[in-house]
Amino acid sequence: MLSAGFVPFRSSRIGPAAVLGGEVGSRKSECDVGNLPSPCSSGHEEPILSRTMRNPEIEGNRQMRLGVFGGAFDPVHYGHLLLAELCREACQLDQVWFLPAASPPHKRHYVITPAQQRIEMLELAIGGNEHFAVSRLEVDRGGVSYTVDTLAQLKAEAPQRELFFLLGADSLVDLPCWREPERICELAMPGPKPSAATMS
16 A cells, blocks of 8 residues: 555556655645656765756755665666656656665675666766766665665755655565665655555
């Protein structure tokens, strides 16, 4: 069962996806997905971004709407970029940060491409989109990359941010099995929090 704040939609090109986040009653609280193509998750004070970007938190002096898109990105592909752009437009996000995992929990027994190479692939893939950036937060933190730790760090660094956690519907199905799923919802859903029943 999806709780308030999960915004499912489908694109004929990328399949089902979901966004977790958005304060109920706020601007675009549930993300207007009506115009999407039919059929319609460190040692630095701030995450290290791969390229210089305009910062809405500073320029507009307002709450930043940040899309958080984690994964192995091994390799990054067109579906990742399309999902990120559709979510950005639907939820009116200021930026989407791609956070390649240092060690994905679900791929600990697999051989994956070194982190630096995956970062470089992402940088090439998002080139030209001023709303996208690559963050080294999980790579620099090292160890197994858990979404709950990443969201907690992002929230601690800038409590005023409104976080939107982007993930595919296949991952959404497994969310109750992730580390501290209710805490993930608390961090990425400023509105009403889900009960244990909605997470089952």
